Amino acid sequence: MAANEAVDDVLETVAAVAPDVRAGLPGRRLTEAGVENPSGETVTAADVHADELFFEALGAVDGVVEFASEEREAVVDVTNAAGDAGATLSVAIDPLDGSSNLESNNAMGTIVGIADEPLPAAGADLIAAAYILYGPITTMTVAREGTVTTYVIDGGEMQAVEEDVTLPEDPVVYGFGGRVPDWPDAFHDYAREVETELKLRYGGAMVGDVNQVLSYGGIFAYPALSSAPNGKLRLQFEGAPIAKIIEAAGGASSDGEQSLLAVEPTDLHQRVPVHVGNEAYVERLENALAQ
CATH class of the missing domain: 3.30.540.10 (Fructose-1,6-Bisphosphatase, subunit A, domain 1)
Incomplete structure (x- = not known):
């Protein structure tokens, strides 16, 4: 076969x-x-x-x-x-x-x-x-x-x-996971900027939230947290497959520093920060976290 x-x-x-x-x-x-x-x-x-x-x-x-x-x-x-x-x-x-x-x-x-x-x-x-x-x-x-x-x-x-689904060029929505007090300062500052530009859409299931981004453009993130430095989502079961879809649709993905598709797995249930969406918003995020 x-x-x-x-x-x-x-x-x-x-x-x-x-x-x-x-x-x-x-x-x-x-x-x-x-x-x-x-x-x-x-x-x-x-x-x-x-x-x-x-x-x-x-x-x-x-x-x-x-x-x-x-x-x-x-x-x-x-x-x-x-x-x-x-x-x-x-x-x-x-x-x-x-x-x-x-x-x-x-x-x-x-x-x-x-x-x-x-x-x-x-x-x-x-x-x-x-x-x-x-x-x-x-x-x-x-x-x-x-x-x-x-x-x-x-x-x-x-x-x-x-067919040939692509992210809209004019982003509309965002959804960020984790408790706000648990966000690192750099991500918190980035989120405050994004919320003045996009509409909040967050439902607590990654598939639903990512589908909103794919439909309307924007960004989804479950970042590193103070209580969970590696984030919550699993690279193998959530981060990498969703990154594959978003990048194929013309968007970008990141663990905060590099594409999720470039992250080398070390464990089957390895956790990773996940950020996916329109390229401009993901790039801004990486720049914000690097400061």
């Missing part, structure tokens, strides 16, 4: 599982699983359910050799028939981004990174990335071969609705 065909299969499988993830949310709305994930966060029953669905489906895709999830401690070997062309893909997934929004019935999503290198893989090694947004409509945004396409997922099938 050629690598391109294997990537097709991965993306189609993710789309096919999405309706089942969404359908499983109501009955798991307020239920905790009674465990913590490897990052020390409380896991909901919905997190566990989504993780199991994606693991079972993606682990059966020919050409996929590794599966990693935000909910699992280590990479799982799921080696399947690679075919004559020797497609060997590694898939890293955040099965249910923003699951804390279940209680308030707000947006959630799924984030996927596909690499042709062993995990943890650098963002530069991602050959495709995608996120699903469980909003009023279930959509899937995919970065592949330098372009971004948005699909509607209907009955588990992908239907392209917008």
